[in-house]
Amino acid sequence: xxxxxxxxxxxxxxxxPVISRRQLLKFGSLGVAGAASSTLVGxxxxxxxxxxxxxxxxxxxxxxxxxxHFGNISVGDVDLSRFDPMDYLKDFDPGKVSTTADGxxxxxxxxxxxxxxxxxxxxxxxxxxAYNGKVPGPTLRATEGDLIxxxxxxxGSHPHTMHFHGFHTAGMDGVFELxxxxxxxxxxxxxxxxxxxxxxxxxxxxKRHIHKGLYGVFLIDPPGGRPPANEMxxxxxxxxxxxxxxxxxxxxxxxxxxxxxxPIQVKQNELVRVYLVNITEFDFLNSFHTxxxxxxxxxxxxxxxxxxxxxxxxxxxxERSILEFTYKFPGDYMFHAHIxxxxxxxxxxxxxxxx
Numbered sequence: 312x313x314x315x316x317x318x319x320x321x322x323x324x325x326x327x328p329v330i331s332r333r334q335l336l337k338f339g340s341l342g343v344a345g346a347a348s349s350t351l352v353g354x355x356x357x358x359x360x361x362x363x364x365x366x367x368x369x370x371x372x373x374x375x376x377x378x379x380h381f382g383n384i385s386v387g388d389v390d391l392s393r394f395d396p397m398d399y400l401k402d403f404d405p406g407k408v409s410t411t412a413d414g415x416x417x418x419x420x421x422x423x424x425x426x427x428x429x430x431x432x433x434x435x436x437x438x439x440x441a442y443n444g445k446v447p448g449p450t451l452r453a454t455e456g457d458l459i460x461x462x463x464x465x466x467g468s469h470p471h472t473m474h475f476h477g478f479h480t481a482g483m484d485g486v487f488e489l490x491x492x493x494x495x496x497x498x499x500x501x502x503x504x505x506x507x508x509x510x511x512x513x514x515x516x517x518k519r520h521i522h523k524g525l526y527g528v529f530l531i532d533p534p535g536g537r538p539p540a541n542e543m544x545x546x547x548x549x550x551x552x553x554x555x556x557x558x559x560x561x562x563x564x565x566x567x568x569x570x571x572x573x574p575i576q577v578k579q580n581e582l583v584r585v586y587l588v589n590i591t592e593f594d595f596l597n598s599f600h601t602x603x604x605x606x607x608x609x610x611x612x613x614x615x616x617x618x619x620x621x622x623x624x625x626x627x628x629x630e631r632s633i634l635e636f637t638y639k640f641p642g643d644y645m646f647h648a649h650i651x652x653x654x655x656x657x658x659x660x661x662x663x664x665x666x
Contacts, residue, residue, distance in 0.1 A: 314608070317619035328422045339490050346516025364585075384568040389430035394445055397573055398566040400543045403452040403530070410595075416457045418502075422448065422635065424467045424512070424525065425488075431560045432567040432657065439524035440467055440512075446475050447546045447590070448510070448527030455505040455531050458534035461498040464488045474494075475529055476629075478503045485514045505533040506613035507586050507631045520572070522551065522592035530586060533615065540635065541577055547589045547597045547626070547648070548659065558593050560657050561648065570646075574663035579641050583662075585634040586612075589626035598625045600649040604634035638664040 358438055406418035422442050429439045442448030453459060470492070474485030481498035484490070512525035518662045528544050548565060549558035560567050577583050578609050583605075591597045600623040607617035608624055612633040624632060638644065647659035 320401045324542060331610050332406070333473060346430075353421035354369060355594055373389065374647070384571050384659070385432045387433040388572070389433055389566050389569075394429065394565065395573075396566045399447070399450075400545070400575065402450060402641065403542075403544075403663070404449045405452050411655075417460060418451075418453050418457050419460045419462070420449075420451060420454070420645050421462050421464070422469045426467050429524070429565065430447050431552070431565055434562060435551050435567075437467050437552060437553060437560075440471070440520065441524045442471070442527055446524035446526075447548065448525070450530060450544050450586075451510070451540075452530045452532070453502040454536075455503050455534055457502045458499070459500055459502050462495060463490060463497045465492055465496060467616040468492065469520075470514050471512045471525060472514055473510050475500070475510045477529065477531065485510075489514055502531045504613050505531045506611045506632050507588065508611075509590065509631065513589070518592055521590065526590045528586060537584070537615075538582065540582040540584070542584045543575065543585045545588070545599075547587070547591050547599070548607065549591045549594065549653075549658075551593060556593060557618065558591070561591070562657045563655040568659060570660025574643060574661035577638065577662050577664050580637050580639070582637075583636055586631070587626070587634055588631040589628060591628060594653075596625050596627055596650075597653065598623060598649045599646065601636065601646045601662075602635050602644045603642075605632040605636050605643070609633040613652045625649075638662065640664070641666050 320508045355503040379469075383526055404420065404575075406420045409417045409419075411417050423444075424440060424442055425444050427439055427441050427444050428436050429441070431437045432442055439446050450650075461473065463473050463661070472488065472490055473487040475483075475498070477500075479498075482499050483500045485498070507639065508529040508531065510527055512520040514520050526546075526548075528546060529543075545563045546565075547563050549560075550560040550564065551557060552559045562568075563570065587599055593643045600620075605622045608619035608621065610618045610632050617635075626632065641664045644662045645659060647654040648660060
């Protein structure tokens with residue numbers, strides 16, 4: 312399914328070669344990227360040529376076998392010492408916890424915005440703006456009714472803010488109180504309502520500040536919590552690496568194809584809970600599809616009864632859902648965007664189910 316998108320920026324010079332994401336893979340396979348290797352576009356295309364190969368099976372072993380669903384995925388790993396998508400998957404930050412004089416749970420966080428280079432596919436670097444140096448930023452976790460206090464420092468090169476989805480006063484909305492370079496602003500509000508939310512920079516131009524990487528997950532548990540489960544966070548994001556207002560790299564948790572090469576371990580019949588957020592820019596919709604099982608969907612997670620029982624959902628920009636499912640049989644099972652182009656360009660992964 313092709314989706315409507317914004318037209319490429321009109322400011323591009325007619326003399327400037329613009330390589331689309333489709334051409335990127337095509338050029339890589341044809342090996343012509345070297346002719347443009349002195350340009351950023353050339354570097355990206357060269358990286359694609361170098362790393363887009365055929366691999367066989369979930370083990371990620373390179374091969375010349377040109378068959379099956381495992382063609383056209385990146386080979387090798389990004390620098391996992393700087394950001395490991397497997398660690399991010401289950402890294403919930405409860406903050407520094409204490410109790411206020413009136414008995415409330417106080418959770419304090421220190422968040423700093425910085426300019427940082429990240430690796431979105433092996434050899435493909437992206438100049439990002441990031442909360443605490445990572446894209447996505449830390450997953451902040453609280454319980455409904457907690458008092459949240461966030462000391463936000465801007466160490467980046469542009470003004471930034473933090474806008475939290477949920478309830479708060481106008482002065483805590485992260486829209487008008489731009490935080491300049493070297494400045495600090497403290498956000499304080501009660502965590503409500505319970506559900507799966509997000510936070511992101513709200514400085515104009517908003518599209519640029521979000522696409523550069525200033526976003527993260529804000530999870531508020533209901534009082535009493537949810538049933539025990541194998542929990543994980545998945546943020547659907549994408550990256551425009553050649554500045555043509557279209558994305559060349561798609562991913563869940565930033566690194567293209569990472570969970571194809573490193574399947575996520577789950578147990579047969581165990582309850583799996585995915586906190587799924589769509590923060591993809593430039594494309595109006597993104598999707599999630601599981602193989603060999605169906606899931607209960609809790610839209611925005613603001614109630615405890617499921618809204619849907621399916622194996623495919625579509626989320627608009629900023630939408631999120633909690634998904635709960637089990638696998639009946641051991642084996643390797645794909646999950647991916649059901650927009651095939653996104654899956655081919657990085658948004659696909661595997662669950663490895665063991666007895």
